[in-house]
Amino acid sequence: MKPRVAVHKFSSCDGCQLAFLNMGEELITLTRLIELVHFAEAGLVNEDAPVDIAFVEGSVSTPHEVERILRVREHSRFVVSLGACATAGGIQALRNMADTGRWLAGVYARPEVIEVLPHSTPVHEHIRVDLELWGCPVNSQQVIEAVRSLLAGAAPVDHRDKLCLECKRRNQVCVLVARGGPCMGPVTRTGCGALCPSLGRDCFGCYGPAENTNTGALGRRFAGFGFVPEEIAQRFLLINNAAEPFHGEGRRWQGDGQ
């Protein structure tokens, strides 16, 4: 029997599910290896079916999602968080630092009818997660690697290296040193293929924090380039704003870097 796989959507932009839908013909190959049982965007609706692997896209941000994520855990052998929202709360976790009620009132005429939690939170804050795939968005290679490893019964490799290593391997000009750009490469996880530096632009940390980072030193380097504390804070508080140590570093610079 083929392993059964589900893809669940929570609060998100749907972009990480495209890691499946953008595979092209490999998607057909993949469906020969596994049986997709729940993947609403692809037409399969069977949310509570027992599965071997459940991919979860999106953060938990409503009372209904809190209840749903518990059911996902109950019905799944492995739970894999797919992307920045599921793994770190996503860009929408920016509201965790604000008064959600006031923001709602700024967008909706009748905020009282909107059911939303004050915080947008990652999946691991609600249930045990077996593998976290970082990235905004994750790419197809990450998904295929995870599926292949789990199918082979091997523990998937957690790629926690810094982006800088990937950038060096590709012989790309250093955006931080050569151009004085506020590049997040020294503290950001590898996995994207060092795309931003390949275009000559600074990394903005969409793959989340790497292992053993020194965010304090990087923040001070940015200050040395002439960036003001608010700009440095916003560097850390972007896509993965709720992930440590980005969160703490950003908050520190909001308070002038002391």
Add this chain to the structure above:
Amino acid sequence: MSERRDITINVPVLARVEGEGTLDLHIVGDRIEQLRLRIFEPPRLFEKFLEGRGYRDVPDMVARICGICPVAYQMSAVHAIEQAFDMDPGPWVRDMRRLFYCGEWLQSHALHIHLLAAPDFLGFVTAVAMAEKFPEEVRRGLHLQELGNAIIRLLGARSVHPVGARVGGFFHAPRPEDAAALLARLRAALPDAEALVRWVASLPVPDDVQDFTCVSLRQPNEYPMNEGRLVSSHGLDLAIRSYREHFREFHAPHSTALHSSLDDQPYLVGPLARLNLNLDRLPEPVLGNLQATGVRFPSTNMFHSALARAVEIHCALWEAIRLLEGYRPAEPYIEATPRAGVGYGCTEAPRGILWHRFEMDEQGRVVNTDIVPPTAQNQARIEQDLHRSLSAFGLDHAPESLRLRAEMVIRNYDPCISCATHFLHLNLERQ
């Protein structure tokens, strides 16, 4: 006297749309008493957390509103901010933005036709199931989708949340050899796009003519993507900055998507509206290929939306080839010069007009912003269509048939719910 039954159906999650929602349908005898499409995508409050951000962060932030159409968000935003800063990046950037947009239309439309919509017309639950019976058609569709992604990657390094666009232009100019290699692949796919239009035109669709107002951008001499004036099938002709004078958003309590109206009436945006209003702006070979199918446009059959998407795939491919044929690298951007001001951007996202207003301060930070995505604009029209289509279909059908028909009607709009907003439980109540 009509038979009176109490039936409640609860269908979890409308399949093959991007997002989630519920349809409440209350039928009394032979009449729809209440019909509400409830969209409950959790609000993510982008407009609020953009406030105070520097202009450099904006393209990367707004892209995250929608993973299916990030280019559209980036393009509406950079146009609005450049207007606020009074910048004109010039013709090279203009051409490359059009090319970038062609990529998004190709990938998004090909995804919708093959993975989301066609299974409806051919009676399959999923595209994977459809692929067993129609392997060549599905493979062709996935190939066109991939070409769209390849165009986006040429300029943006990746196709979902691309990283190449900036206020003032692009971070880099593609290398001529990369542009040439892509051009060769696009040329080779032209017969595929032509065949796709013929195939979609041959799909069995319901004959469902209805009266609705179309709204799109319009340009003097090209099919609209990044710029233009707002026009409607009822004679509206408006500068995008005046959008708020005629278009109104209101918060229906049953949904987290704000509804929109044009002079207090529902209206349609997206491929069918665009094609109906811009038939004379299609490149000649694209128009010729469409006319050869025998399907006449402008069309008031909503189910011709799928064909309109196929025509726009052909159009986008044709345009991308034209733009790449003249390609030469140039300075890819002009430096931004922040100043306080207000700017507007309106572009044709795959699902229809995407309107942005940005107010910036003198340091180039966002003071406030107003974003109106296409699906929110279509929501009132979808409800109107459901009312009509379900009545025409026959309310005495079994609940399961009613649900399938409702899903088909909704899916036809390619609602990208995450933009605004989630998708379909059907709560059917009958008396």
